[in-house]
Amino acid sequence: MENWGLITIRQRDGLYKDGLFPIIQKHNLQEIIAHEVSHQWFGNLVTMKWWSDLWLNEGFATLISLKGVDFLENTTWRYDDRAESQCFALRSDQTNGMIPISGGEYSNPGRYTELTSHMNHIIYKKSSIIIRMIERIIEEDTFKKGLRRFLNSFLYKNADHEDLFNVLVYVHDSSAGGHLSGQNFSLSDVMDTWIRQPHFPLVHVNRKEGSIVTIRQEKYEHVPYLARANEQVWKIPIFYDDPVSAKHKVFWLTDKQPQVFDMAGQYVVDPHQLTYMRIRYDIEMYSDITMALLHDYRVIPTNSRSRLIDDTFSMAEHGQMSYKVAFNVTMYMSKEVSF
Template identity: 30%
Template structure:
């Protein structure tokens, strides 16, 4: 092993990789992220050294492990080189380092009393995975990406009857391993993010400092966390919440699933109801209730910046919320999708929102709420709570959208729609619809590897779907590049290799060229992985039958 070091931190890896400079980024981000964690928690890192070691992928079962003072990673999650790694791979390196260094406080300094409370480790590590990375790599927009990658990801699996609560007893090895799921990571991190927003960052930071100091070098349970945070509340603003924090948070940590808040308009009055959201059941007899922080924006007051709760919904139905809005104004609940719940509206309000989204003012709706509207609408329709006529009318606004965050929500929903329309007689019409609404994004992004981080991520998604849906310009660009075997920037390799194999034009030549590149000795393992994935994009039955070559 060889290494690079600075201060108390060292990155170890295979000598050739370290000599090639691939440990420098991980070392620098480790130094910066450690400082972020110390500032946020108000507690210095506990040990006199912090080593990070890169282990070949096929030697290491886990992605990374937060051993105190000696963090281990697969090569791909610690080593990075500009011009060789993709933007998404760079993001993975930074965010996984942040996750593991978050564990130095949440997991190592303070450990859970039992596996039942593993979310005290993984929820906070997930939260800081995004927060700390957003500080050291601001152009990555990680706290906005949190919503579309983690929050909405959690809701997808947490919408089934089979889901479990965050606090869930386990005893056997199999039960314990099963706890390391989306609930422990994504849901718990999302609930923590919700709490930070309704408490304010000042109170949240102070409460965590008290918790970590109280429980340092000990084992904790959720009540210890609530006690620390409540002390921060009492010290700074006792009126920020309507009841003890433990009572509010018990509804989120001890109950499975999450609510859908339904908004009804009666003149200017707003009526709210809550019920558990189940993806496969439109109605059910479950009477689960949460204490839900409600905030909202309207067309007349489109302020999405203040995410404090202005109202708390506790009952199944409340006709006396005190919330009023002009009959011609839309109302949107859950600003910046900070609350861990979905929102459905009556048809009139959906139509008001849709009309606004299809106007030149659509960007006045916060980018995270545009992502929320897409995700909530698609899931309302999927669960039978909303007409697809409304959803498709809403999706037409995407013909104006070019931002990565809302489009990422759309592509999540598109995966489901594609699967269920694939063999229908409407599939061609749906493909045309998608090509049309993504045309502006395609023209804005182009096919050159330029722009900031999320622009590159967005370009990959847009080109991938448009080429899959036979967008003529997209296919022409990728076919030309693949036929010429022009060396690609890493962010475009996967898209060019995959999309270039979609049609049968010169398919054998292109397939053989890629396969020969795959076999060459001087190819990087990162590109080899991209090629083997791309070869599966071919539609030619003749070429697909050649996959037995990889078994020889």
Template identity: 30%
Template sequence: MVAIPDFDAGAMENWGLITYREMLLLYTPLASTAKVRQTIAEVVAHELAHQWFGNLVTMRWWDDLWLNEGFASYMQYAGADHAADGAFHLMEQFPIRSLQQAMEPDELESSHALQVPEAQSPADIFTIFDQITYDKGASMVRMMQYLIGEEVLRKGLMQYLKSNVYDVTTMHNLWEILFTLNEEQPTANVTLGWDKKPVNIEQLMYCWITGPGFPLVTIDRNYDNATATISQKRFYITDKATSRSTGECAGQWYVPLWQRNKTATWGPSWLEPNSVLLLELNGTGSDDWLIVNPKARAYFRTLYDDRNWDLITEQLLKDHTVYDVETRSQLIDDAFALARAGELHYSKALALSQYLRMETHFVPWETGIKVLNHLGKMYDEHEMYGTFKQYFLELIVPLFERTSNDAKLRADDILQERLRSTSWRFACHLDHAGCVDRARALYGQYMQECSGPGQRSGSECNP
């Protein structure tokens, strides 16, 4: 690996000599921020993964570019986490770093499928090096990992690489290997599909790969008989979208549905294309919340009935740690995206966000700040901006005060360091007096002592 000054590309996976911009390979232990250290770990893991996914085994044509970039993107999280013994918590960050990033362009009419047969000319090929190819591709790999298990996926990828070494391949080769390995497991471990047979992975993944967009899964609970009616349609961020999905998939997917209540997690159940699923919720009482897609395992948004949203919000306010950080992050992202799309009243999304006063983890806060910052931009010149700003401050100030006490923060906790940086940035952006005063004092100290990684973005320093 070599760092090159003024290198045009961020990094390039040349076989045997990976090249990087200096800022994406080199860091100074006492000066570089946690975000810089994490970025370097991700980029190095991504480019190393390309030695196998892309170099040793290459897609047959550019229409399957995601076989290179999607797998390398997934490995940048799994690989860096493994190499650093989980110090970066990258798989916990997957929803905010990849899944939600992919959904933003994928919820537009202009989105494209992962497999792009139209990619023929150099100009066409260049355009598909985007978030869909990288982040949706990685999300498909992660969904497959949850579906068939990490061990089966690992064995399948090893076999895929060995059987196609120094050759070109298509996704059909991969699906065939994964299907066989799943089928050959002990009966109790085999993942079954919608037909109660070993899941047909090629059939399952076909519309996820060849069609644009992703599902909005609607959950309508019957609280009297403990059932839920579940349906799907393609999710658009705006109801003004003029063209709707057509063609072979027509905005319908085989959707794996994991579920969770206060006592258990189970699944997957299957929602099939062009059908409605009646799901029995045994053990879920009328006053119990239901979570579909815990940990954001699968690539879709979830719309609950109003009562279930209220039950989820009540639990978050009572004890948010009942839900893992990935679930908390995705609940926030789903609620505000659904509100933007006109599928959910903003009052429900804002009510849910109130729990952030108690949130102490970086991942849900990163999502919370993203969605609230978007609202802030929408209200920027509106007479209601002052009210919104005060609401945002009421959420962020408790976090700022907690993270201002340096003694409570472990120096080796990267997510805590990033959380502190985030809380300070937005508390000061919202003109919180305590933050502004502290920032001025620290800046004055910094100008004298040239110190303070994690709380600066510039390189100003007195001689």
């Protein structure tokens, strides 16, 4: 617990001896301590107004704990590689009746108990992924400036997500850069679609010619034959690497209409798994992806390899695609070293 002045921790989660404990114990210990220390800022110094914004505490503590351990260990993979967290979050979030990140049914004790195991993945893991997505949309330096302003503005006070977004929008608008320049919607408009509604989008990718594809969105339905008519729409940032500058750029998918998109020679959309979604390719593209993995799996980033496996097996579970596609994607794995 992150009690102000006296952080407490279970003994079994607070001990590690090199050579005696598995290395995962060291990683868990580092992340737990960093998580609780992070709460001294997000939770104690600035406290949420109500439980409906619990994610402001837990999402930030989860994300910053990974940054902290990466700093301690001189690595980057904990923060950059959120594949495992995303898999857990998506699996919970595809459950029928799941609550949104913000404004869920926290006031109903029975409902809370019923959803607790899934909610932990939403409040801790999904929210941390969405926060990282915010950081990538407005870019890291602007994000840091915004957080400093937020913490100083609400020092020893209570805040909600609107307060956070107002600060980030102010800092973003007063600085150059970011991926919202020239758009007719704000950061708040984008984030409302991610935190105020549950579940997540499925993005369909169909090849037109070469690296030119059409992409469209719909709500992901894990059990299609139980699906009802749904009008949920997300403002989806499709991150891609500019082949000239090698910098991240964003293509916005903001409604249900198909859009033409240039994958710029990449085998997969959102290669670094920066956006919280599942992706479904057409059968020809899955064939090309499978052959690329077998030839040299490193041409597809680690996060995307993880996403390909999780997405295809998830969609195969209720007949949305053949298990043949899913198993074909795994054929390269005897060579995999990113365990």
